[in-house]
Amino acid sequence: MCSMTQHDAIVRMRHMLDHAKEAVELLSDKEKSDLACNRVLELALVRLIEIVGEAANRLTVEDQSRYPFLGGI
Numbered sequence: 739m740c741s742m743t744q745h746d747a748i749v750r751m752r753h754m755l756d757h758a759k760e761a762v763e764l765l766s767d768k769e770k771s772d773l774a775c776n777r778v779l780e781l782a783l784v785r786l787i788e789i790v791g792e793a794a795n796r797l798t799v800e801d802q803s804r805y806p807f808l809g810g811i
Contacts, residue, residue: 747801761786
C-alpha cells in the first residue's frame with residue numbers, strides 16, 4: 739500500500755496528466771491564429787497550464803527523484 743506521501747504525489751501527477759491532456763485536446767483542431775484571436779481559448783489554455791504547474795510545484799524533491807520521467811518539472 740502507498741504511503742500518504744506517495745498517494746499525494748500520484749494524485750498530483752494524475753491531475754497534471756489530466757489537465758495536460760485536456761490542453762492538448764483543446765488545441766487539437768486549432769491553428770496558432772485561433773489562439774491569438776480567441777481570448778476564451780487563451781484563458782482556458784493558460785488556466786490548464788497553471789494547474790499543471792501548481793501540481794508540479796507541490797511535488798517534493800523526493801517525489802521528483804522517485805519518478806524521474808517527470809524530467810525535473
